Amino acid sequence: xxxxxxxxxxxxxxxxxxxxxxxxxxxxxxxxxxxxxxxxxxxxxxxxxxxxxxxxxxxxxxxxxxxxxxxxxxxxxxxxxxxxxxxxxxxxxxxxxxxxxxxxxxxxxxxxxxxxxxxxxxxxxxxxxxxxxxxxxxxxxxxxxxxxxxxxxxxxxxxxxxxxxxxxxxxxxxxxxxx
Amino acid sequence: xxxxxxxxxxxxxxxxxxxxxxxxxxxxxxxxxxxxxxxxxxxxxxxxxxxxxxxxxxxxxxxxxxxxxxxxxxxxxxxxxxxxxxxxxxxxxxxxxxxxxxxxxxxxxxxxxxxxxxxxxxxxxxxxxxxxxxxxxxxxxxxxxxxxxxxxxxxxxxxxxxxxxxxxxxxxxxxxxxxxxxxxxxxxxxxxxxxxxxxxxxxxxxxxxxxxxxxxxxxxxxxxxxxxxxxxxxxxxxxxxxxxxxxxxxxxxxxxxxxxxxxxxxxxxxxxxxxxxxxxxxxxxxxxxxxxxxxxxxxxxxxxxxxxx
Numbered sequence: 001x002x003x004x005x006x007x008x009x010x011x012x013x014x015x016x017x018x019x020x021x022x023x024x025x026x027x028x029x030x031x032x033x034x035x036x037x038x039x040x041x042x043x044x045x046x047x048x049x050x051x052x053x054x055x056x057x058x059x060x061x062x063x064x065x066x067x068x069x070x071x072x073x074x075x076x077x078x079x080x081x082x083x084x085x086x087x088x089x090x091x092x093x094x095x096x097x098x099x100x101x102x103x104x105x106x107x108x109x110x111x112x113x114x115x116x117x118x119x120x121x122x123x124x125x126x127x128x129x130x131x132x133x134x135x136x137x138x139x140x141x142x143x144x145x146x147x148x149x150x151x152x153x154x155x156x157x158x159x160x161x162x163x164x165x166x167x168x169x170x171x172x173x174x175x176x177x178x179x
Numbered sequence: 180x181x182x183x184x185x186x187x188x189x190x191x192x193x194x195x196x197x198x199x200x201x202x203x204x205x206x207x208x209x210x211x212x213x214x215x216x217x218x219x220x221x222x223x224x225x226x227x228x229x230x231x232x233x234x235x236x237x238x239x240x241x242x243x244x245x246x247x248x249x250x251x252x253x254x255x256x257x258x259x260x261x262x263x264x265x266x267x268x269x270x271x272x273x274x275x276x277x278x279x280x281x282x283x284x285x286x287x288x289x290x291x292x293x294x295x296x297x298x299x300x301x302x303x304x305x306x307x308x309x310x311x312x313x314x315x316x317x318x319x320x321x322x323x324x325x326x327x328x329x330x331x332x333x334x335x336x337x338x339x340x341x342x343x344x345x346x347x348x349x350x351x352x353x354x355x356x357x358x359x360x361x362x363x364x365x366x367x368x369x370x371x372x373x374x375x376x377x378x379x380x381x382x383x384x385x386x387x388x389x390x391x392x393x394x395x396x397x398x399x400x401x402x403x404x405x406x407x408x409x410x411x412x413x414x415x416x417x418x419x420x421x422x423x424x425x426x427x428x429x430x431x432x433x434x435x436x437x438x439x440x441x442x443x444x445x446x447x448x449x450x451x452x453x454x455x456x457x458x459x460x461x462x463x464x465x466x467x468x469x470x471x472x473x474x475x476x477x478x479x480x481x482x483x484x485x486x487x488x
Contacts, residue, residue: 071212071220071250071480082484084181085208093216121217 006134006153006161007174015150019131020052022148023100030059032126033098038115039068039086042103044165045133049102065090067101069114095123100148104163106132109144134161134174183481187306189295190315191356199360203325205477206470213249213472223252226483228284229277232309233259233270236288238444238468239309239319243286246475252483255282270294271301278304283486284479287311305482313347313408319443320353322474324361326467327398330439335362340392342424343402343451346373347409350402350443355381368392369424372413373404389424393434400441401426401451417450427453431461439463 007015027033030053037046043066053059070085101115112130119125133150139157155161155176162175183198212220228247232240240256247254255277274285284305287295292314299306310316324334331337339358345351345367358365359382366384367374379385386392393399404420414420426440440452440462448454457464 068208070208071222073222076222077225077484077486082182082481085205087208088211117221121212121215121219123216 001178003162003175003177005173006176007151009166009172012133012172012174015133016048016052017056019133019148019150020049020057023049023053023131024057024059026129027098027100030062032096033100034063034065034092034094035100035102036065036067036090036094036115036119038101038103038111039066039070039088041105041163042101044168045104045131045163046102047167048165049131063092063097065092067115067118069111069118072114072118074110074114090122093123094119094125096126097123099125099128101128101130103130103132105134105136105161106130106144106146106149107136107139107161109140109142112144113142133163136161183485186482186485187295187299187308188317188478188482189299189306189308191317191320191353191360192315194317194360196360199321199324199357202321202474202477202481203328205481206325206473209249209476209480210470210473213469213476219249219251221251222480223247223250223483226250226284226486227253227255227280227282228286228479229255229257229282230309231257231259231274231277231285231287231289233287233289233294234310236309238471239288239316242468242471243307243309243318243475246472246479247286249472250476250479250483252284252479255280270298274298274302274304278302284483305486307478307482310349313349313352315353315356316349316443317353317357318471318475318478319350320357321478322467322471323350323354323400323441323443324357325474326441326463326470327363327439329466329470330463331397334358337363337398338366338396339363339398339400340366340368340386340396341400341402342368342389342392342426344373344404344413345369345378345402346375346413347405348402350400354400355383359383366392366395370414370420389426390430390434393426393430393438394436396438398439398441399426400443402443403445403447403451421450425449425451425453426456428455428459431456431459437461441467443467 037043050062050064066089068086068088070083129147131148132146135149135152136155160177164173166172286307288309292312294311295308341351368386442464
């Protein structure tokens, strides 16, 4: 198993700030916007973006939720392992809100498809956008594209993109791992 | 550990501690789901479940049906009073006929102990025991323990007394197994005639004085006197039973601590429990009902995930 650094800590930091600025450009004061981190790994990115918006750009009233899509996935009973759920924490309705889904890696698009269904349990949003740190090009199974992307990478099928976060993995970095 | 060790839920005695932990953790997620504005998830779209009730039930049947529908399963309901069972059809024939309609899972309540185990050996479907005679009622015990965990933080180390008709109760037996598996201490309390012989061989304390039992426990699970299962008289009168084994507000207030009151339902108000106790803040009876749906969703989900396509 070999691995290659795609992004180091400095590059991750620059990209996160750029993504935060792009969100501000579109959503102004976030008065009608909610950020939704997708479980399991998207919530780390969502928490970080929300922190940057609050602390570095002084945006108040950021509404942040975590959405688990396990029960909405299309591969129940199809894999070897059972699907394990994570916690959903959404303490608000998304009715008429502008929702931004946040996930670390966009690959086949199936997770986002599940999230689009799952979010309907919390109301009918005005619009839904997608922010991802890494966009794996040419690997989509569904017609889904990000509105905000950190870095686009070309990855072949036996390779995996691993995003690390300081809070949980001791460093901010993105690796390309060959299985 | 993210998979149950069993393919059927026939009784608590077939589960291990990790299974119960997994069911509770999964139920936590479903409890959040059933408190959403839209309380439904599509996980079991391609699963069909038959609810076979060979004995009367209100709450368990509704709770299972709701859990199945919240998971988007297709549901068939069957009750023996309106079926060919009355015409002499055997259990296996009845179930195989239903299964030939491509049913993946069977939830069954049956008056005969061991009916679920018997069925699981003869048919190809995942079986959930929703009560078999005076044997086991595993989902009730799971939701009882889950409610204790929710109210008191943990089941381990807690003292739980089960009061009433232990002899005819499947809830009592499943609760004893489930509580002991999780490290709780269990006591049974009731008139001697309604305590099974050799109940102490299960490692439970036995008490016939309700006040002593309540002073000992953290949680009291009050059971109904199952008159429909009694062929002889086990105590002189209902009034005398209530005087000795009924919980009222006065008795609770005179204890040296505040205990939690549970009841699996249906309640006979004024017999084993008075209305002011059943409706008090010490009572978690309605929480048990709500948790029942989440627990049953968890059990169905986890068993369904083991049915291969």
